[in-house]
Structure formats: structure tokens, C-alpha cells
Amino acid sequence: MRKLQFPVIFALFCGMVACNGKSGNDSTPSSEENIKKEEVKIRKPVDQAGYDVLLQYIANDDTTGLWPVPDQPLPLEGAVLPYNRIVAYYGNLYSKNMGVLGEYPPDEVWRRLDKEVEAWKAADPNTPVLPAIHYIAVVAQGNAMKDGKWRFRMPAHQIDSALAIAKMRKALVFLDVQVGLSTVEEEIPQLEKYLLMPHVHLGIDPEFSMKDGTPPGKKIGTYDAKEINFCSEYLAELVRKNNLPPKILVIHRFTKGMLTNYKDIRLRPEVQIVINMDGFGRPELKYSTYERFIRPKPVQFTGFKLFYKNDVKQFPHHMLAPEELMKLRPRPVYIQYQ
Template structure:
């Protein structure tokens, strides 16, 4: 396989107020290497750096470019939401530090996804679990590319590889966009050929939409309702032209300014819109963020993100727990409304 070609620095954009959580999602990756530094920053946003960890693509499974590897295993529901609860593993296969999707070898990662899905199904038997893989397919960068857009598109091989993992395992796939200084429309068009598959859906991350021209990772970005409407219209057209079931659009959010003019978001029957509470921290802060930024500004469906590592950085002083605590399914399901999209990083 191809050897490691480059190493990129990863940034974290974090918040530190009492009603929100910092987010240390991975923001950069390449088809060969990625790094992460995860340190909370109080009341500020700043670039963090650490010694890079290179991860080569050494996959040996069947050629993911072959069409037969993209055939969905199992029955694909005609309508996912609100009839199902989606349980997604987030990350990139070329980074062990961007999220659970790339932290373990494929078979181990999928085994863990199955176990997590079983826990959630037991916690709420009334709502069938639909497993998912959530790939950072276009990643914000700390340095400009040749076009100066501060974002990197994953290769066709990488994207199809993850799609094939999902297809063979009965898991739908989300392709996530971190635009940097690029235009959302152009990045969606880059992914359109994959979105024509009935089990491939879209995620967009306002955190790395740098409308001010700032470098990704130095400030928290933003999307307006007009941007989200463009994504809805784009997915609606893809669904209509290809006679597909409704698409799902996941919009990440953990601050007030990450989504502006929410009341102007225009829903479409061909697209299910999820606003995903994307911050990390102790449970009480995560619940506050869900209440303040998701529930108070409702769009359609809600999501909730859990961090296997970053949620365990601090003790929750407003709970009975004496050690850092990752929220259990039952705790998340006690929220109102109950999130229909659950993501683990």
C-alpha cells in the first residue's frame, strides 16, 4: 500500500462557558496521516499542537472501488427518521485520534459498534437502531492548499472504502464536510456521486466554516440558515433525481453563533434535518448545551454526541459521580426530546 506521504496538524476549537461544552473533534486528516491535540481551553479559542502520529493506509480488504462491495447488506428502511434511532461512529480510517471510526482495525471497530447498538436497543426497544459510520470526508486544515481553501478532500478510494465497510455491515454512511474557506456548494458537488447511493447521507460542520477568512482552529465558525437551506435543497434534488428515500442532513452545533437565523431554515419532505449537540464535557454541561442550543432553537430532529475520551476529562461537580463519567444511553434518553441521532467519537 501507499506509504505515509505527509503529516498535518490538527486543531481544536473549544468553548468554556457554563452552558456549553468545548469540542475537540478532529479537524484535519489526509489519506495517509493525521494528528490530534486535545486540551480544553477556558473562555477562549486557540490552536493546540502536539507531536504528530502518522497513520498509513494499510487496509487489505477487498478493493473498495468494486461495485459489489457497495451493495447494502440487509434491508434499507424507506424512511429513517423519525421511525429509527441512528447510532453512528465518527472519524477517519487514517487517524487513530480523530474518533472511534479510525481508532481500531475495521473488524474491531464494527464489533464495538454492534455492541453499542445492542445497548441502545435494550435501553429503548420501541425505536429500532440503525447503525452508521460518519466519515470526515472533507477536512479543515491548519494550512492552505494550492487553492488557498484550508480544506482537504479525501480520495475516492478512502471514501468508497468507508462506504463499503458500511454497506457490507448494514450500516448507513454519513459524509461530513468541514469547508474551511471553501464554498459549501462546491464541496457538496464533490460528494454528489456518493450521495446518489440510497444509504449515504450528509453532515456539515459550522465549526470549520470560516466566513471571516480566519484560519480553521483559531475561531469557531458559523453557518446561517441560508447555508443550511442550500444543503437541504441539494439533498432534496439528489433524492428526487435518483428516486431515493429521504436523505438525512446532520448539522453540528455547540454554541449560539454556530447556527444563525434558525427560524428561517426551510424543511423539505425529502430531507430529515438533525441538529446535533456536538460539545464535549461532563454530563451537566452537555445537557445544558442541548437545552440552550438545540431544544430552544428547534428545527426538526435532535442529535447528541458522546466522546469516549474527552467526556472523561473532568468530574461533573453537579452530579453524584465522583469520577469522570460517560453518559449512559438511559441518561441521554431522559432528555426531552429524546435524540434520534447518537454519535460517538
């Protein structure tokens, strides 16, 4: 019996020696070495001084005291903003009426978007420009659908097509969600396999978030801070668990009621929040919307949407140029073309 027990005891002894790091075998990492490897994976906050300089730059001598947003947490390493400006094309591949992504084949999309990227580089040589594809992955519908949620989730092959278009320029991707009568709690987890990709970010559209059973499109919808906080915490958890660079959360806005209790929105090192001015019309109207609903209601960063068709319908038939938007206080760091 002792002979049968010996190999077991020997194995246990060898295991104990190895665990204590005393075996003399260099190929076996010690527990201390394992801890160091884990520490390497942890993303640290960015440099405070450099970050503050860039925040002051995009504040553009704002005198309200609202910009830059005070007491915001430092983002983790790998953050896109404010180190870059994002210039995105928006739309859905099924529809020519929802934006340029559905109007043109991929090569033409990039010919046009490349031109806009170069225009922004010229208007602001101090800020690198990153192109992006902003794809509507959940689309509000004019009928209830089988589950009564008034929204349609794009099939995986369509989302994959948007990713493939972005890959042509190694661009960022934003997946936009119009919940209809569904909720962000129900819809965002459906996109997790994409949001786990380091270059994929999230957009949510309050316009089509209906709270009282009204079908989308009949009136303007709304999100509350608690729904924004759900989205940002969901993204933050993905970042923490998977060692991802910070995610960006874009929230569209062009009325007061589209976003309630904005002061309760929580900022996190893992997520950067952009409030995107989404209204269309002549320049004076767009400036007014920015001054009423974006500038005086600071969250973290701002964006500005431009419409190739709707912005030029009325006199003076003029879509705002990068040089004009650079005069805004604060300067938008996310630009979206539809």
C-alpha cells in the same frame, strides 16, 4: 416512385396505430400504461397518524410547546426518522485523533459499535436501531493548501473504504464536510456520486466554516440558514430526480453562533434535518449545551454526540449512557460516538 414511397407510408401508418394503442400487439405498452408505470415510481408521503405518534414519543412529554416541531411536512416513504434511531461511529481513516474510525481496524470498529447498538436497543425497545459510519470526507486543515481553502478532500479510495466498512453491516453512511475557507456550494457537489446512493447521507460542521479568512481551528465557525437551505435543496433535488428515499442532513452545533437564523431553515419532504449536540465534557456541561442551544431552538430532529476520551477527562469521569439520554426532551434520534 410510388413503390418507393409505399414502405415509408406503411411504416408511418403502423407507427400511428401503435401509438394509438390499436395494433393488437400486447407487447407494445400504451401511453396510458406508461403513465401508470411512471406513477408507481413516485414516492408518497408517510402516514400522518403513525408519524405523529412517533413525534410525540420522541418529544417525551415536552412542555415548552416547541416539540414536536409544528407544521413540518410529512417525509416521503422510505424515511429513516423517526421510525429508527441511528447510532454512528465518527472519524477519519487517516487520523487516530479524530474519532474511533481511525483508531481501530474494521472488525474491532464493528465489535465496539455492535455493543453500542445493543445498548440502545435495550434502553429503548420501542425504537429500532440502525448503525452508521459517519466519515469526515472533507477535513479542515492547519495550512492553506494549494488553493488557499484550508481543507483537504479525501481521495475516492478512502471514501470507498468507509463505504466498505459500512457494508459489513449494511449500515448507513454519513459523509461529513468541514469546508474551511471553502463553501458548501463548492464542496457538496463534489460528493454527488456518493449522495446518489440510497444509504448515503450528509453531515456539515459549522465549527470549521470560516467566513472572514481566519484559519479553521483559531475560532468557532458558523453557518447561516441560507447555507443549510442550499444543502437541503441540493439533496432534495437528488431525491426527486432519482426516486431516492429521503436524505438526512446532520448539522453539528454546540454554541449559539454556529447556526444563525435557524427559524429560516426550510423543511422539505425529501430531507430530514438533525441538529447534533456536538460539545464534549462532563455530563452537566453536555446537558447544559443541549438545553441552551438544541432544545429551545427547534428545527426538526435532534442528535447527541458522545466522546469516549474527552467526556471522561474531568470529574465525575463519566460518559452519558443511553438510559440517561432517553430522559432528554426531546429524545435524540441520532447518536454519534467519537
